[in-house]
Amino acid sequence: MSSIINNIRYAFVGIWKNRMLSLLLILQLIVCFVFFVQFINLYNEINERSNVVLRQYDTNGIYFLKCQQEEIKDRLKDKSFEELEKIETGIKSFINNSKSFSILVCKNDIFSMPLNNKMQNLNLNSQNVIIKDSNEKIVNLNVLDVPSYTINMTYLDRFGLNIKKGRNFDIKEFDLNSFTEVIPIIVGSNWEKYYDVGDVISIYNVIKGENVFRKIVGILEKDAKLFLHSYYTQDYIEDINNIIILPQLDTTEYMNKYEEYITQLNISYDKNALKIEEIVNLFNVLIVSQNNATKDEIYEEFNKELETLKLNTIDLETIEDRFIVEKESTQRLMQQNQFVFILLFIFSFIGITITFIVCTNMRLKEYAIHILNGSTKKDIYIRIFWELFIINIISIIFAIAYINVELYSQYVNIPQSENFIYFAPRYMMPSLLLNIGIIVMVIISSVIPIIKLKNTDISNILKGDD
Amino acid sequence: MSYISLKGVNKKYGKGVNEFYALKDINLEIEKGDMLCIMGASGSGKSTLLNIIGTIAKPTDGTYQLNEEDVLKMSGRKIANLRNNVFGFVVQNFALIDNYTIKQNIEIPLIYASIPLKKRNTRINELLKLLEIEEQRDKLPCELSGGQCQRVAIARALANNPEIILADEPTGALDKKTGEIIIDLFDKLNKSGITIIIVTHNEEIAKRCNRVIHIEDGKFSM
Numbered sequence A: 001m002s003s004i005i006n007n008i009r010y011a012f013v014g015i016w017k018n019r020m021l022s023l024l025l026i027l028q029l030i031v032c033f034v035f036f037v038q039f040i041n042l043y044n045e046i047n048e049r050s051n052v053v054l055r056q057y058d059t060n061g062i063y064f065l066k067c068q069q070e071e072i073k074d075r076l077k078d079k080s081f082e083e084l085e086k087i088e089t090g091i092k093s094f095i096n097n098s099k100s101f102s103i104l105v106c107k108n109d110i111f112s113m114p115l116n117n118k119m120q121n122l123n124l125n126s127q128n129v130i131i132k133d134s135n136e137k138i139v140n141l142n143v144l145d146v147p148s149y150t151i152n153m154t155y156l157d158r159f160g161l162n163i164k165k166g167r168n169f170d171i172k173e174f175d176l177n178s179f180t181e182v183i184p185i186i187v188g189s190n191w192e193k194y195y196d197v198g199d200v201i202s203i204y205n206v207i208k209g210e211n212v213f214r215k216i217v218g219i220l221e222k223d224a225k226l227f228l229h230s231y232y233t234q235d236y237i238e239d240i241n242n243i244i245i246l247p248q249l250d251t252t253e254y255m256n257k258y259e260e261y262i263t264q265l266n267i268s269y270d271k272n273a274l275k276i277e278e279i280v281n282l283f284n285v286l287i288v289s290q291n292n293a294t295k296d297e298i299y300e301e302f303n304k305e306l307e308t309l310k311l312n313t314i315d316l317e318t319i320e321d322r323f324i325v326e327k328e329s330t331q332r333l334m335q336q337n338q339f340v341f342i343l344l345f346i347f348s349f350i351g352i353t354i355t356f357i358v359c360t361n362m363r364l365k366e367y368a369i370h371i372l373n374g375s376t377k378k379d380i381y382i383r384i385f386w387e388l389f390i391i392n393i394i395s396i397i398f399a400i401a402y403i404n405v406e407l408y409s410q411y412v413n414i415p416q417s418e419n420f421i422y423f424a425p426r427y428m429m430p431s432l433l434l435n436i437g438i439i440v441m442v443i444i445s446s447v448i449p450i451i452k453l454k455n456t457d458i459s460n461i462l463k464g465d466d
Numbered sequence B: 001m002s003y004i005s006l007k008g009v010n011k012k013y014g015k016g017v018n019e020f021y022a023l024k025d026i027n028l029e030i031e032k033g034d035m036l037c038i039m040g041a042s043g044s045g046k047s048t049l050l051n052i053i054g055t056i057a058k059p060t061d062g063t064y065q066l067n068e069e070d071v072l073k074m075s076g077r078k079i080a081n082l083r084n085n086v087f088g089f090v091v092q093n094f095a096l097i098d099n100y101t102i103k104q105n106i107e108i109p110l111i112y113a114s115i116p117l118k119k120r121n122t123r124i125n126e127l128l129k130l131l132e133i134e135e136q137r138d139k140l141p142c143e144l145s146g147g148q149c150q151r152v153a154i155a156r157a158l159a160n161n162p163e164i165i166l167a168d169e170p171t172g173a174l175d176k177k178t179g180e181i182i183i184d185l186f187d188k189l190n191k192s193g194i195t196i197i198i199v200t201h202n203e204e205i206a207k208r209c210n211r212v213i214h215i216e217d218g219k220f221s222m
């Protein structure tokens, strides 16, 4: 009993007295653990991420347009600019006037906010931009890159927004022509500290290259959800509470501005190519069935229209299908990276083993002195295991803390309570496997110093010092 | 039967061409309360003999009995207990742990003897005072002089009031006066019934012992 206590006691003393090496071991183990868990998590993630989205949102009747971009581009490449414009307006009016479906928009937009003193602790990137103010005077602004999303009426109808304070967007606010006031925005809950409902703030539109005024009409609930239709986009929202949401206005106006912006930049560009790009982008959307239209009905209607415009047919794809496709491409990417992962993992394993052997060899004299004073060789072996066990536990605690922070920041879109239940089972297997791995590693790397200790007279180790 | 009894002890180092006998057929009887001095030239095998008695080296062959018990057949734990509270070993080069303080070094045998904290501290202070190194208590061995290190090693050897003190040149690093103090201390301990075995080159010390043996090339000589 007392020998167990003494062993644990001197294990702690050993870790503390050799804290630089212990720290090195802990760091190596953390790296090793994080690699391992991330490697396994990536596989799990691929399978489970789509489930999260599908579980949280009713995706019934929502489809992707599965268009072969290259084919469309090919078909359009010999057309004149006028013809292209005609096709564009044709598709647009068809989309806008269809009875069986409407377009769902929730897309990333590029906006910055001028930095005011109160905003220093907002965890966003800031940068300097030079703009012209209303008097055509050049001013230097320090702006924050704000994650901005544009949504349309269909999005609002389908998913809504969880507003904590103020109000939601109004129908008329999605129509620029019938709307004369300052354009409204809804902001994430972090902005509540700086602004209130009713405030008119200036935001900097990177694309348009101008400073515009927007009025805050509502503040989102903390950790409010946003339906992002892509499998990948989940990663891009760093903090939902920092976002600003804008109503989508007329796209033609937006595109014209974009062209203006490019002309301003004096970049020579192919007018036709840009138009083709715009047409292709028209298909790069999500559609929502309306008036109980089935997938087949929408498909027929869509392709009849495309036929009149002399374009190829386009397929409809459910969200589930899309996830499967994206999942497969991620999986392929994973398989390519697997080798690197395993290599890194092996290297950190070797690093740990070497550190450990060096550490034990350095401490042979210390062990010998303990034996001289009443310890046995067996005690020393047990102590070496204790030390590694304690270091292992410390590393695992830190590694799990690190992984947690990382995962939470990755999945802010999911409420944290759910997050825990969702991720807890994932830790079981990796932790178990890693611990088995570490035990094997400990046994392997203990062999050399233990054999040395076993086969040497203590008196020789003590003498070897002078 | 004597207190300590070595019979036909050999100690071989190396193999084949490098084979070398540091001790050859040693027979030694030591009685309880003896103050024994081992002398001999450098490399003659004095330390080897002391290490075998102190159980930190194993003889290649021969028998070793302590108090009529066969030491070579004892369990590891029992031998460790011998080292902890029967032997007090002052090793030739002090054997202090470099990154432990003086106090922590002296504390090791007390911890293995399961002495509670309070008693441990009193004992450590006693020992520091006895060897006049109170000031060095919280220093590291590298901050001490050779003589001070030697006194720390002696303090640690005395910690658990051993029955046998094994001292390998315990005054080698000390000046004449401090050396005498140590020998006086050993003398006093010996009078209280403790067996003392000292390895030394010092004739003065040899004179104070009740028995002197000489070693030459691993063998006793007269």
Ligand SMILES: Nc1ncnc2c1ncn2[C@@H]1O[C@H](COP(=O)(O)OP(=O)(O)OP(=O)(O)O)[C@@H](O)[C@H]1O
Binding pocket: A460, B013, B014, B020, B021, B022, B040, B041, B042, B043, B044, B045, B046, B047, B048, B049, B092
């Ligand atoms: N590990 C070892 N391997 C080989 N030979 C050794 C080993 N240890 C000691 N020896 C040899 O054994 C002989 C006795 O060594 P020992 O240390 O007992 O000498 P000593 O009498 O204590 O000498 P000194 O007075 O210098 O301390 C020496 O000749 C030495 O070379």
Ligand SMILES: [Mg+2]
Binding pocket: B046, B047, B048, B092, B168
């Ligand atoms: Mg010697």
